[in-house]
Amino acid sequence: MSTDAGTAGDIGTVDSQIDGDLWRIVLGGQWTVAAATGIDRALKAMPAISQHRVAIDMAQVSALDTAGAWLVWRTIAALKDQGIEAELISSNPAHTGLIDTVSRNAVPCPEPPRRRNAFVAMIERVGSATFAVLYEARDLLNFLGHVVIVLARSLVQPHRIRLTPLIFHMEQSGLNAVPIVGLISFLIGVVLAFQGAEQLAQFGVEIFTVNIVASGVLREMGVLLTAIMLAGRSGSAFTAQIGTMKVNEEIDAMRTIGLDPMEVLVLPRMWALVICLPLLAFFANMMGLLGGAIMATIALDITFFQFARQLASATTLWTFWIGIIKAPVFGFIIGLVGCYEGLRVSGSAESVGRLTTRSVVESIFLVIILDALFSILFAELGI
């Protein structure tokens, strides 16, 4: 029985001859990784053995690599398990040496941990995720406490605030966000005006579109969109920056030099967001109103003058303040989560990416939760 294996050029052969009570397995050709599939198949297809003596003849093998050597050794070991001692015939010391090397190193590795029953695994995952959320909430609360202390201390001792990084982060998170925040708010103003007009036109009270735009933008949309933008822009940047520093052991270096990372890294970022978010929210409000006004002029024939007069009668100062009051709180939350996740990075660069994603999702989630709480609070207060 002769079996060709592999494709032309990479052929390894297994030939089996019975010679009295000696079973001779003649190997030939290329015994390399490229031919291993065919050889493996040929070896598995070999008939069961009735002879007591086996000789493996490698004289015709032209090339041997680790994969081929492993296949030879595996055959010998399998025969040994059946109580048959196989004799290896080879005149090439390189071949016997390689088989020897392989045999010394062929230690089976432990099986990978088996996968649990899918249902059990799902329950387990739900459980561990629940606990992870609870632990995370606890740790975030812990961090909140720490930050509040540091912030309060910085209020009492303002010289602890590092001016240069504060200005740097205000520029990065605040000033550089102006175009994108402005554009988005402007477009939202346009959309609100358009949607409102379409509905209100059915009742012939298009002028109330101004009320919709005013309260929509001033109370909710302006500040909420700004916060979401900053969570995506700055919160993620904070996590990535601090996380990378953590991977680089820069945070540890800071501690050994006697610098408090909370003061050097967290404090300026937090202050930057707490200061910039209200300013950006104000800008967003103005741009939103502008968008609404332009849309009203174009689509509803409401002039700028009419728009302004209606705006003045539809809003009170509180409409404006309700939006702006929320802004520093949102800024605080975004900075808190961004810095917290950054400091949680450990070990690999991979965890920087994972925690950056988490930081954005978490801060947007918390911002919207807080917004809902604010709505309830203001409703209770009747403003």
Next chain:
Amino acid sequence: MADNGTSAETILRVTGLRTQFGAQVIHEDLELTIKRGEIIGIVGGSGTGKSVLLRTMVGLIRPAAGQITMLGKDITALNDEARTALQKRIGVLFQDGALFSSLTVAQNIMLPLREHTDLPPALQLEIAEVKIGMVGLPPDAANKYPSELSGGMRKRAGLARALALDPEILFLDEPTAGLDPIGAAAFDQLIGELRRALNLTVVMVTHDLDSLSAICDRIAVLLDKRVRVGTMASLRQDSEPWIHEYFHGPRARAALDHLTTGGEQQ
């Protein structure tokens, strides 16, 4: 592989190589010939382009001019298919192993096998197990992720992956950097053993004088954008200031003591 007698065969030839980044020329007119079965060490001061040379030879950086002929083929003039075929015949170990972090060690080693052969999964795993044993990793490392391994183990795992397809040429980028002296010596020994067992050609960038004297047959010194190649003994006679400093500095004296006291390298 089969032909282990023909030690004179040239396996890699670099001619007239120029690499440059923007206006900065790293190598100019660089010539290097590597023979089958030898271990060659590339040394040079910081910024002389040792790693750049290695990366150029494995095809990661395109040279600005010159030819690199590896295993009889000019690597700068290959189409994608031929390049892949050539890539299967070389193995590269990057400085920190460059293991894929989302895969276990065994999966890392099996990846080239899975991509480039049609071996049944069981056989892939068996071969991976052999390689894990050959590079001296404990069996239980197979199911660990790279982040769970020490630096030395990551290097060994990276070496096992580089060896997965039984390459003819093995490129090593600072294989002993960051290892403790015992680990580094063991790694050197491992490279030497693998060379003997698999008839490998090894090209390694290194700073480690112990490695150079223990296992390298020849040494290529990067100087003034070119290489000067010689054996340890001939380079020690070289009067060029940097080379003299390198092989006669206080560290060199400690590492090379055995050469002067009569100990012979393998």
